[in-house]
Amino acid sequence: MPRTSGPETREKLIRAAEEIFAAQGVDGAQTRDIVALAGQSNPSAVQYHFGSRAGLLEAVTAGRLARTEAALAPLLAAAETGRPALRDLLGMLVTAEATELRDDRGRRCLRISAQLSHESGIRTRTPHPTLAGTAYWRLLCRVEDALAAAGLPEALRLERLDLALTLIGAAMADRATHYLDGTEPLTDEELFLADLTGTTEAFLLAAAPGTTPPPPPRSSP
Structure with a gap:
């Protein structure tokens, strides 16, 4: 048995x-x-x-997060002493998430996590228990700080950041599905990641209704 x-x-x-x-x-x-x-x-x-079944799902997501943390933590640590631009912060997030595209296990986990993107807790600034104290959560907080510096109202920036995680998650899951199914994506991976980073930045920095568009962010020296 x-x-x-x-x-x-x-x-x-x-x-x-x-x-x-x-x-x-x-x-x-x-x-x-x-x-x-x-x-x-x-x-x-x-x-x-x-x-429980929920406990099993939590174990799956914890394993996926541990792998993403291993990729993200050194990227964020290297930027701790500076003030990276919003695009650089988003690039770190996208780069770390993309490590899951390397094998079928990670690709499956991207399809799973895309369904859970709204559970980060960013809208209330209360991290999901699995995110508390992680580099992933610190990065989200730095992204919000960058949006605040760009003049985006609090409620709007929190909502947009939550939606941006959904955008990134859905894009990664779609890419993962192509790889799992053996179908050819429209773009190569380098272009896909660069475009996802730029598209997410443009979404986050879109002018709030009734306001003047914010100036483009400056890259730190």
Whole structure:
């Protein structure tokens, strides 16, 4: 009988969940399909290892965030002593997210996280528990500071930043789907990432209704 305890089984369930959540959607995925794909005969395996289906999803997203943090933290640390322009900050975020495009596991996780983009907590400045104290959250705060310096009203900049995460997440998930399906994207990856960074910057800096457009941001020396 397949084991239902130990780190190996836990990892098998996480890997299976990544596949099922990516294919069926976070809301549509069936726990029994995850258990079966993981090769487990005990239908309570998810409950045993993660406490609940939600706990399993949290484990999937935590693993994905850990990989993104590993890419993002050194980029942000290198910029801590300066005042990088908004485009540079967004470039760090896009670059870190794009590391998940390198393999099928990351691509599946991009499809999953795109469905959860509104859970960051940025609208209330209360980070989701998985984001508290991370480089990812510090970067979001610096992006908001840049938008405040550009004169964007508080409510509008928080809403736009939340929507920008949705834009980036959807674009990454779309790219990941191309790679997973073996279809050729319209643009190469370098152009895709540069355009996503520029498009997100333009969205965030669009003039608030009834106001004069803000001046273009300056790059720090």
